[in-house]
Amino acid sequence: MPAVPFEDYVASLGRLTAVNDPTAPTPEAEDVKDAVASLEALDAVDRESLAAWVLTHPEQTYVLALVVGLSREKMKNHLRNWFNTASWRKAALGQSAELVEKLDEEFDLVRLLRTQRNLTYTFGDVLVARAGTRATATTAGQSGRRIEDELEAIAQSLKLPYVPRARFEGRNGRTAPADLAVPGTGRDCVIAVAAKGFDSTGSKLSDAVREIEEMADARTGGQVALAVVDGIGWKGRMADLKRIWGLWDTGEIDGLYTLATLDQFRTDLANFASLRGVARLP
Known part of the structure; x- marks a missing residue:
């Protein structure tokens, strides 16, 4: 037919x-x-x-x-x-x-x-x-932005130039998403950071894993890839979370953090920026 x-x-x-x-x-x-x-x-x-x-x-x-x-x-x-x-x-x-x-x-x-x-x-x-489901969805979106807001605050405190919710260009012209790109987008990106926080389960968690994998696969040897992943929703998707952790374990990304370890993230971000010659803002 x-x-x-x-x-x-x-x-x-x-x-x-x-x-x-x-x-x-x-x-x-x-x-x-x-x-x-x-x-x-x-x-x-x-x-x-x-x-x-x-x-x-x-x-x-x-x-x-x-x-x-x-x-x-x-x-x-x-x-x-x-x-x-x-x-x-x-x-x-x-x-x-x-x-x-x-x-x-x-x-x-x-x-x-x-x-x-x-x-x-x-x-x-x-x-x-x-109508409460609409309010719940709004609250979920706000909680998802919490990690992004925390990362921007850290970049600002370090006086690092950055672009939120961008794409960067890596090896062979491949691009990938970055929730925080330092110091800029495209080829200018030296440090790409993923921010993925969920207190509920669903397809968005699978999308988050895919985006981090894209980031790890696209980055060049001179680029740094970091991920901040938190929220109890991941406890219902342990296999997905382990995939992200595996990227860290094999060195495909350079760091994996939660909100509880943001002090370490701040230290690592400052060190990587210094090693990669990212100029601080005046």
């Missing part, structure tokens, strides 16, 4: 998912309502009562994440970070008190649950909650 014209093929594409009716009952919605009913039935809300609730409702523990504005996926990422497991059931049964303590210390669980149990919600509140 001969291929149809590309335009006809594109025009034949349809939606795979059904139209979503947010008011329609679903098993997931009923599970949330059951969990809420049991939380509303608690005589008191404190760490002890919630630890007991978690222990008797391990499958519904994810609802506590919803109370503090976390998605299930983000809850899993925090569980990996805290307890080396993505299973809220396992954490609930094995470390119920510690789980509640973490949620309360880092996300103010007890206060938020007390407050929300006693509120009356309007139609506007419901729509605002449904």
Whole structure:
């Protein structure tokens, strides 16, 4: 059968998912309502009562994440970070008190649950909650920029010329992305830095790995490649993280850092800039 014209093929594409009716009952919605009913039935809300609730409702523990504005996926990422497991059931049964303590210390669980149990919600509140994914996406973008901002601040403190979010040219005219290029872009780039921070998992992490690999593959022997990679989202993509680490281990990139080791990054950046003759700004 001969291929149809590309335009006809594109025009034949349809939606795979059904139209979503947010008011329609679903098993997931009923599970949330059951969990809420049991939380509303608690005589008191404190760490002890919630630890007991978690222990008797391990499958519904994810609802506590919803109370503090976390998605299930983000809850899993925090569980990996805290307890080396993505299973809220396992954490609930094995470390119920510690789980509640973490949620309360880092996300103010007890206060938020007390407050929300006693509120009356309007139609506007419901729509605002449904629009919350947009706010979450904005917050995720801001957290992704945190590392870039930190790196720019370090370059400024060292009085190094740089260009953010650029491309540099390496061997045989190959180009690659750099979240920070010192002192400039294209052939002028002497030090290329990747900044990749994620607290959630997804395709962006794979894209980040690919960009760092492109950077390592393109750079010449006279260029320096560094990467600052952080965020608990990587704990859900350990194979990808190990690929980045492997580039460092084999010398294909010259340094790998987290926010906790930015002091070392600052020292290395200053040393590499000095060795490569990058002039400081007046």
